[in-house]
Amino acid sequence: MNTNIDDAIALLRSARAAVALTGAGVSTPSGIPDFRSAGSGLWRRFDPSVATLSGFRRRPEQFFEWVRPLAAQILAAVPNAAHTALAQLEQAGPLRAVVTQNIDNLHYAAGSETVFELHGHLREATCQSCASVVQAGDMLHTFVAGGPMPTCRRCHGVLKPNVVLYGESLPLLPYRRALEAVADCDLLLIAGSSLEVAPVSDIPALARRHGAALLVINQEATAIEHLAAVSLRGDVADLLPQLAAAVAGPAA
Numbered sequence: 001m002n003t004n005i006d007d008a009i010a011l012l013r014s015a016r017a018a019v020a021l022t023g024a025g026v027s028t029p030s031g032i033p034d035f036r037s038a039g040s041g042l043w044r045r046f047d048p049s050v051a052t053l054s055g056f057r058r059r060p061e062q063f064f065e066w067v068r069p070l071a072a073q074i075l076a077a078v079p080n081a082a083h084t085a086l087a088q089l090e091q092a093g094p095l096r097a098v099v100t101q102n103i104d105n106l107h108y109a110a111g112s113e114t115v116f117e118l119h120g121h122l123r124e125a126t127c128q129s130c131a132s133v134v135q136a137g138d139m140l141h142t143f144v145a146g147g148p149m150p151t152c153r154r155c156h157g158v159l160k161p162n163v164v165l166y167g168e169s170l171p172l173l174p175y176r177r178a179l180e181a182v183a184d185c186d187l188l189l190i191a192g193s194s195l196e197v198a199p200v201s202d203i204p205a206l207a208r209r210h211g212a213a214l215l216v217i218n219q220e221a222t223a224i225e226h227l228a229a230v231s232l233r234g235d236v237a238d239l240l241p242q243l244a245a246a247v248a249g250p251a252a
């Protein structure tokens with residue numbers, strides 16, 4: 001396995017079109033826990049069935065109690081050096097898009113422009129009774145501050161945040177555009193993801209089939225080390241800025 005940061009820099013420098021695939025690990029330095037890290041991951045402390053679509057439909061109040069502290073952490077979070085480095089790499093040219101599993105809005109907040117949010121976001125919610133789509137900002141702040149489970153103003157149905165729960169399909173348009181970007185890239189930079197969640201876990205193999213090299217940055221080993229041209233083990237908030245500084249110049 002190649003773990004040389006200079007080779008990672010060379011890969012980025014020679015890339016015609018790079019795409020980043022990010023996961024919860026990119027936001028842990030912003031204070032949002034991921035799902036699987038040893039010790040701190042959210043699934044080490046909760047039963048994952050709480051975040052399934054069928055679980056939500058059966059007992060939405062249980063979902064909201066589970067999500068309240070996570071939503072509070074997301075609302076309080078600001079982008080960290082990893083988000084900023086990815087925005088700089090986009091501005092400097094080699095990075096065409098960020099494909100993310102994160103729902104925290106931090107890539108946009110850092111200035112990334114082409115972002116495909118494959119697991120949705122918290123900016124909107126959908127009424128489970130009348131299907132109205134509403135802006136979720138104010139409602140979420142009220143809820144996080146201790147308010148009741150959010151309900152629809154029109155029909156009082158339960159409002160489900162527009163995030164993808166287990167058992168739910170990915171949003172069609174962002175998913176299609178992400179796959180197009182990946183099929184056209186020559187470098188896939190995978191950062192802060194365990195790659196355990198399907199169908200996102202299939203994206204690295206898709207990139208390889210289309211001839212792209214894989215550059216992995218993660219604190220723990222992932223299942224695709226054997227496919228990676230370079231695999232850097234460490235903190236994304238440390239390593240991504242080093243790559244951005246080398247590729248995007250001293251301003252990065």
Ligand code: NAD
Pocket residue numbers: 022023024025026027028029032033034035036037041101102103104119191192193194195196197217218219220234235236237
């Ligand atoms: P995951 O928890 O399965 O994996 C995160 C990976 O990142 C782990 O392998 C961990 O070792 C690594 N990591 C953690 N902090 C890191 C750091 N500072 N530097 C480098 N690596 C680090 O997360 P996933 O692969 O994104 O998939 C799980 C699901 O988690 C997704 O569906 C996503 O929607 C959801 N999620 C999102 C957020 C968020 O929006 N910030 C937070 C929690 C969970």
